[in-house]
Amino acid sequence: MQATPPTVPGEPALPSGPAAAGAKEGRRGTGRRRLVLVAAVVGLVALLGAGAGGYAIARDSKLGEQTASCGNSRCFPGITPAMVVEALTRKGFACEEERRGDWTCRLTIAGAEFRAYVESYEGLISDFSGSVHPGYEDEVPAMTRSFLGWLGSIPVAHDPVLAGEVRGWLDQHFEGGAEARATIGHYRYELNAEEKANIDLRVWVEE
């Protein structure tokens, strides 16, 4: 025998049967919607926050690098062959593009040829050199020092300490009458001053 709750006259009956199940479903649906909303908000905040964080960390690490990628090689960041060619042309050097991206600039003064050569990939310089042939046999003149000092400090022009280090190293070895090598910043320097009349400087990116 089924027991039925007593009904008080004048009061509505308690929900039961299909109507009660519908209300339960309604509550469950609202709960789900809330969960989805919470998940979406958390997801969005996490995406933006982590995205900004990841961007900042990767950017910092990239800015801290001393070399830039150029094709399969490493190059000096920020310096293009056009910048060097333009600066030397303004001084009266004759510049010509020997191969795509590789330039040679020359100026002869009193029989001495001042020559600069830059090699580039994808618009950035990977390797460059400067030479003075023939200079004086008894001394390295001011013009040679100025030219090679300027060339050598190009990759570190934004860093006065490193630029001073390059010029100091060059001055020290001009008179040494020998071949000298050094790593300054992340760059390799090689100076051949075995003969004062024929001086060569080469600078390239350390791999």
Add this chain to the structure above:
Amino acid sequence: MPHQPPTNADAQSAGTPPTAAPPPGGPGRSPAPGKALLVLAVVAPLVLCGLVGVLSGGIVATSTTDPVGPSALPSTDADFPSVDRRYLPGVKVATVVEDWLKKTNSYTCTPPERPSRTLSEAPQRQGCTAPGNLRWKLSVDVEFDDETHVRHVRGDCVFKPGAKVCASLFATMADAVLSGNPELRKQAYEWAEKNAEADNVTTIGGVRFTIKLEPRSITAEPAL
């Protein structure tokens, strides 16, 4: 049949502890699945979206950022080689060729018969020789671009060492080259006269003088 409340025996037979208190939150409803879902709704998107965010942020930064390099080239100083340093400072063709050689010393000056490559790569040249029988012994070569741009002056003297004429040629040439500088021309004159019998070099007023015994000559070029 009257309704009978269930006995303990009935409850035990149904597997329910007789004194089990209703869980908090209302009878017949467990909160555990709701909480678990909430934790999942927070943790799962946090981890997944966080990873996606870090990776995509990193990739964007790596592909769009370049390492810091110089934005401009270093500045050049006054000694830097430049096209205007190819010329003897202040020297004019008129001073050397017209005044010193032609008027004062009666030299004969002519451009080369056939265009020939000059030592200094200058486009013009005047070859000057001494008058009379000295024409084969004393000569001066002047290489220049135009009237006010002289690159190279060279005096040759084929007399043997000891001949005063060579010392005179060398000293007066050094004086002519520095005639625009009253303070230094005397110094240049004296140096060339004193060193006329030796291989020697000096730099005076931006001009490099080189005296050689073989062949016997003096050269004036811009100093490097």
